Amino acid sequence: MTTLAKQLVRDWFGGLGRGALLCRDIAASLVKVKPVWRDVLYQMYFIGVKSQSVVIITGMFTGMVLCAQSYFQFHRVKMDSATLAVVSVAMCSELGPVLTGLMVAGRVGAAIAAELGTMRVTEQIDALRTLAAHPVDYLVVPRVLAMLLAMPLLTAESIALGIGAAYLVATFLLGINAAGDWHQMIHYTDIIDPLTGMIKTFLFGSVIGVVACYKGLNCPQGAEGVGRATTEAVVYSSIAILISNFFLTMLLNTLLR
């Protein structure tokens, strides 16, 4: 193995180890230190309220395009009434959690990594430590808790808006029998579908929070370092969401159905 390859492997495992230590510190902080709920609420406002436009547009247009595309395919085989059921199942278990996760990773993950990265390069995190405040208690835990609480709400909103928008497209643009199709949708959407989505989104929220905080706290020096940490936070959390989504789908369908 070349020196460069060895270095890459060492860096990768080193990063993984430091990430695991951060998770341990977060767990220890949750057990030992009472979270400052005012900070958690502020972060929830930043994550939840400020992400509204992104989540609304993503949810609505995903539902609308999925409805139109499903209808065009089903119409050929005279299965128009399955359109909303497909939209509902796909939005609840896959598209809602994944697309909301990716959008939040882009908007909130980048902002968290940039903020903590800037604090690190300007020695504000060292200053925090000298003032007897643990960075994990003060900076990481409120953000991760807020992500855990805000992500299911954002995902539920995205799913509801997607199905609602799909219903409007089906009824007013595609001319589907509204009452019959709605009944079919309720019939074929199992409680396990939204439950799967909520379990996934909980995990995606923690992935985004931990990856973004880790990248910010371990940001290399200088403006370039902050830029790199921000990019890596978005890329790594998006990749983690996409990969973990496959395994969660397999696992949850095996366990719950």
Next chain:
Amino acid sequence: MMIDVRNLKKSFGALRVLDGVNFSIEKGQAVAIIGVSGGGKSVLLKHLIGLLTPDAGEIHIDGQNIAGMDERELLKVRRKFGMLFQGAALFDSLNVEDNVGFLLRREGRTPAPEIARRVAEVLELIGLEGTQKKMPAELSGGMRKRVGLARAVVYRPEIVLYDEPTTGLDPIAADSINQLISLVVETLHVTSIAVTHDMHSARRISRRILMLDEGRIYADQTPDEIFESNDPVIHRFVNGIAEPIGRHSLV
């Protein structure tokens, strides 16, 4: 002995920055650590407050060795310290009042009106009364340093560390910081350790100077002894005399 450093070693990759540093500081002493830029002064200072972990050696604060402590144990020890950073390191998102009263507010033991009173008192001491609601971005470099100093002393620590307190300031702002540091030492009777390469500042704010050279304490003398020293290394540093550059090296 309040601070006792024994055989402290630290390397970054192949670069050995501290190579067996030994010194002790008594309670209430005002000490300056001098040495060339990049010589490990700030690294040494950060070891004293546990911001960096040594590769080898011991750092005793009030008899407690902090070298092997984890971050949560260190938080208790750090309550004894105040630190002024080179760039002040004020929290961007908090105003002056919240920056200065950060530790008192976070501890939750002092009532809010008492915190406000103590913040106002220390801001008056440093000549920045009425700036409580200003954000760090609205302050000049000298004002930021003074707010950083206020934040470091408002909770009455036993030891105050200063990392390059006058770097990047004009001579008048630098003099006002030196005056404030002297005032803090005289009025609050704290142990004071300043890292600097500004010899004028070192003489003004300390009663004892440690010179760091090639990762070790090269000299441990009073300011007058340092300024009058005939030792070539000390003499060159104090008087700012660089190694001669031959004409051929430019060509």
